[in-house]
Amino acid sequence: MALLGAAVIAVPLFKRIGLGSVLGYLAAGLLLGPSGIGLIHDPESILTTAELGVVMFLFIIGLEMEPSKLWALRKQIFGLGVIQVAGCGALLTGVGVLLGFAPVVAFIFGMGFVMTSTAIVMQILGERGELSTDSGQRMVSILLLEDLAIVPLLAIVAILAPGGGEEVDMITRLLSIAAPIGAVLLLIFIGQRIMNPFFALLASSKLREVMTAAALLVIFGAALLFQASGLSMAMGAFLAGVLLSTSTFRHQLEADVEPFRGILLGLFFLAVGMSLDLGIVGQNWQIIAISVVAYMGVKAAGIYVIARLLKASHAVALERAVLMGQGGEFAFVLYTTAVSAGIIDGPTNAIFTATVIVSMVLTPFFIIGLRFVMPKAAEQSMEGVEAADGLSGRILIIGFGRFGQIASQPLLAMRHSVSIIDNDTEMIRAAAQIGFKVYYGDGTRLDILHAAGADTADLILICTDRKEQTTRIAELMRDEFPLVRVMARAFDRGHAIELVKAGVEYQLREMFESALEFGGAAVRALGASEEEAAEVVEGVRDRDRQRFELQLAGEDWRGLGRLLLSNAQEQAREGGVTVAEEAAEDAVAKSTQPTQPV
Known part of the structure; x- marks a missing residue:
C-alpha cells in the first residue's frame, strides 16, 4: 500500500512539474527506503521482484521487433553496439585506473557502467513515442547489444577470479558454452512450433484471464530458461516477444501484459531509489562524486564522438549521449558476481553501486537540461479538441x-x-x-x-x-x-x-493518379486529342497494374521487362509509338540492376 500510495502521489506530481515519471518513482523510493523514513528496510528483496518489470518491458519491445526488422538492424546491433561498448569500456577502464583502482577492478567498474539502464531509456523513449524513429531504433540496438554483453562479461569475471581459471575443467567450460546455445535453440523451436497452436487452443475458450495467464507463463518461462543457462532473463523475454511478433495474437498479448509491465517497471524504479544508501554516499561522498562526474562525463563524451564519427548529426549525438550516459541495472549483477568471485570487496561494491544509482537518478535532470540546449516542439494543446470515445460511424x-x-x-x-x-x-x-x-x-x-x-x-x-x-x-x-x-x-x-x-x-x-492526370494534360497540350490522351493514360494505368501484380507475386525484374516489351510490341503493331518498344528492350537489358519502385 505504501509503495502504491507513494507512486500515485509522486509520479503525477513530478510529471506535472516537468521532471518525468522516472524521477518521481526514484524520489518516492528514496523517501520510503532506509535512507528516508525507513518504511521499507529490505529494498533488495523488492528489487529482485521488480526486475520482472524490465523483463516484461523487453517482451513488449520484442513484440514490436519482427524477425525481418531485427535482421535489418543487425549492422546497428553488432556494428554500432560493439563499437560503443568496446570504445566506452576502454575509456572507463582508463578512468578507473586514474582514480586509483587496480586494473582488474577498474575493468569491472568500467564495464558495469558501460551497460546503460534499459529501463530508463526505454521508458523515456516510450513516453516520447520515439521507439520507432531512426534515432530510437539505434538506441534500442545498442541496448540489446549491451544486454547481450553481460554474458561474456560474467564469463570474464569467472576467469579473473583468484584461482578460478585453474579450477574450471574442460567439461565445465563446454557446458557453459553449450547451455546458452541450447537455451536459445530450444526457445526458437518452442516459439515457431508450439506457441501459436498453444495460444489458438486457449483463445477458443473465450476466457481473457486464461490468455493473460498464458502470456505471463511464456514470459517468465523464457526468462527463467535463459537465467538457468547463464543468460539474461530480459533477453529471454525479448526473444520470446520476437518469436511471437508475427503471431495473430500479438496485439492481444501486448494488451494483456501492459498493465503488469507498467506496475512492475514502476516498482523497479521505486526499488532503485530505495537502494540508494545515503549513509554510504555520505561516508564516501568524495570518491562517489568524482566517479559519477568522471564516468558519466567520459561515457557521454565517448558516445557523442562515436555517434559523430558514424555520421550522426550533432542533435542526435548529443541526445544519445545524455540519454545513455548513466549506468544500468545489469551493473548490479556484474558487481555482485565480482564480489562472489573475490575480485572486489563489499565496501568497493557499495561505492560502485552507489555511483551507478546516483547516475540513474541524475539522468532525468540532464534530460530536462537538454531541453534548454535543444528546445523541442511544444506539446500539443488539447484545448477545443475532443478525444475519440464511443464513436459509431459506418x-x-x-x-x-x-x-x-x-x-x-x-x-x-x-x-x-x-x-x-x-x-x-x-x-x-x-x-x-x-x-x-x-x-x-x-x-x-x-x-x-x-x-x-x-x-x-x-x-x-x-x-x-x-x-x-x-x-x-x-x-x-x-x-x-x-x-x-x-x-x-x-x-x-x-x-x-x-x-x-x-x-x-x-x-x-x-501521387499516382494525380501524376497520371498531369501527364495526360501534358499530352493534350502537345496536340493529342481527348480520346488519344485518355487511351495513353489508360494504357499506362493497365501496364502499371500488371507490373504490380507480378511484383506482388514475387516475379523478378526480368519478368517485368518482358511484360513491358510484349506490351510495347503490341502497341507498335496497332500503330503505337515505337519509342515505347525501345524503352522496353532497354528495360530487359537492364533488368538485373536494382530499381527504386515508384
Missing part, C-alpha cells in the same frame, strides 16, 4: 491531412455516417473552423481504434502520411478486425505491396 477515416480531407468529401456528399480521427490537434482545430468534426486519437493504438468504433465500422480508410504508421494500422486491422473492409493510402509501390500483404482490400499510391 465509415472510419484515420488521418485527416490533405489526402484524408479530399477522400472524405465524396462520402460526406453521399451523406454516409463518417467518423474521423487524427493526432494533430492544430489540424483538428483548423478542421472545426470549416465545419469538420474530427476527434483526437492515435490510430496505431488498439484501445483508440475500439473507442473510434473500428470493430463496428463497415469500411475503414487509412489516410495517414507516414509509411510505418499506415502499415502498423493495417496490421492491427488484419489481426483484430479481420471482417472490416480496409482501404489505405500508399506511399510508393513497395509500400503498396506491404499493405496488400497486410490485408488491405484497396490501396492507392498517393
Whole structure:
C-alpha cells in the first residue's frame, strides 16, 4: 500500500512539474527506503521482484521487433553496439585506473557502467513515442547489444577470479558454452512450433484471464530458461516477444501484459531509489562524486564522438549521449558476481553501486537540461479538441491531412455516417473552423481504434502520411478486425505491396493518379486529342497494374521487362509509338540492376 500510495502521489506530481515519471518513482523510493523514513528496510528483496518489470518491458519491445526488422538492424546491433561498448569500456577502464583502482577492478567498474539502464531509456523513449524513429531504433540496438554483453562479461569475471581459471575443467567450460546455445535453440523451436497452436487452443475458450495467464507463463518461462543457462532473463523475454511478433495474437498479448509491465517497471524504479544508501554516499561522498562526474562525463563524451564519427548529426549525438550516459541495472549483477568471485570487496561494491544509482537518478535532470540546449516542439494543446470515445460511424477515416480531407468529401456528399480521427490537434482545430468534426486519437493504438468504433465500422480508410504508421494500422486491422473492409493510402509501390500483404482490400499510391492526370494534360497540350490522351493514360494505368501484380507475386525484374516489351510490341503493331518498344528492350537489358519502385 505504501509503495502504491507513494507512486500515485509522486509520479503525477513530478510529471506535472516537468521532471518525468522516472524521477518521481526514484524520489518516492528514496523517501520510503532506509535512507528516508525507513518504511521499507529490505529494498533488495523488492528489487529482485521488480526486475520482472524490465523483463516484461523487453517482451513488449520484442513484440514490436519482427524477425525481418531485427535482421535489418543487425549492422546497428553488432556494428554500432560493439563499437560503443568496446570504445566506452576502454575509456572507463582508463578512468578507473586514474582514480586509483587496480586494473582488474577498474575493468569491472568500467564495464558495469558501460551497460546503460534499459529501463530508463526505454521508458523515456516510450513516453516520447520515439521507439520507432531512426534515432530510437539505434538506441534500442545498442541496448540489446549491451544486454547481450553481460554474458561474456560474467564469463570474464569467472576467469579473473583468484584461482578460478585453474579450477574450471574442460567439461565445465563446454557446458557453459553449450547451455546458452541450447537455451536459445530450444526457445526458437518452442516459439515457431508450439506457441501459436498453444495460444489458438486457449483463445477458443473465450476466457481473457486464461490468455493473460498464458502470456505471463511464456514470459517468465523464457526468462527463467535463459537465467538457468547463464543468460539474461530480459533477453529471454525479448526473444520470446520476437518469436511471437508475427503471431495473430500479438496485439492481444501486448494488451494483456501492459498493465503488469507498467506496475512492475514502476516498482523497479521505486526499488532503485530505495537502494540508494545515503549513509554510504555520505561516508564516501568524495570518491562517489568524482566517479559519477568522471564516468558519466567520459561515457557521454565517448558516445557523442562515436555517434559523430558514424555520421550522426550533432542533435542526435548529443541526445544519445545524455540519454545513455548513466549506468544500468545489469551493473548490479556484474558487481555482485565480482564480489562472489573475490575480485572486489563489499565496501568497493557499495561505492560502485552507489555511483551507478546516483547516475540513474541524475539522468532525468540532464534530460530536462537538454531541453534548454535543444528546445523541442511544444506539446500539443488539447484545448477545443475532443478525444475519440464511443464513436459509431459506418465509415472510419484515420488521418485527416490533405489526402484524408479530399477522400472524405465524396462520402460526406453521399451523406454516409463518417467518423474521423487524427493526432494533430492544430489540424483538428483548423478542421472545426470549416465545419469538420474530427476527434483526437492515435490510430496505431488498439484501445483508440475500439473507442473510434473500428470493430463496428463497415469500411475503414487509412489516410495517414507516414509509411510505418499506415502499415502498423493495417496490421492491427488484419489481426483484430479481420471482417472490416480496409482501404489505405500508399506511399510508393513497395509500400503498396506491404499493405496488400497486410490485408488491405484497396490501396492507392498517393501521387499516382494525380501524376497520371498531369501527364495526360501534358499530352493534350502537345496536340493529342481527348480520346488519344485518355487511351495513353489508360494504357499506362493497365501496364502499371500488371507490373504490380507480378511484383506482388514475387516475379523478378526480368519478368517485368518482358511484360513491358510484349506490351510495347503490341502497341507498335496497332500503330503505337515505337519509342515505347525501345524503352522496353532497354528495360530487359537492364533488368538485373536494382530499381527504386515508384
